[in-house]
Amino acid sequence: MEQCEKLCRACADACRKCADECRSMSSTASQTAQQCADACRACAEECEKHDDEMCKKCAEECRKCEAECRKIAA
DSSP: OHHHHHHHHHHHHHHHHHHHHHHTTOTTHHHHHHHHHHHHHHHHHHHTTOOOHHHHHHHHHHHHHHHHHHHHHO
């Protein structure tokens, strides 16, 4: 579970950074969105390994966020 917690924190940080850059219409928003999508994917993959209800919900939300960030990055 330690790896799961690390990836969740990294994912949350990436999501915050992406949201801030998108909100400010930064010229690097698409690059940050790609990084966020990658962080969400990694977090979801790790969370999907666990039977914990919170991990399942986290993985579900990360998959949604990953899909939206990939749209922004495209």
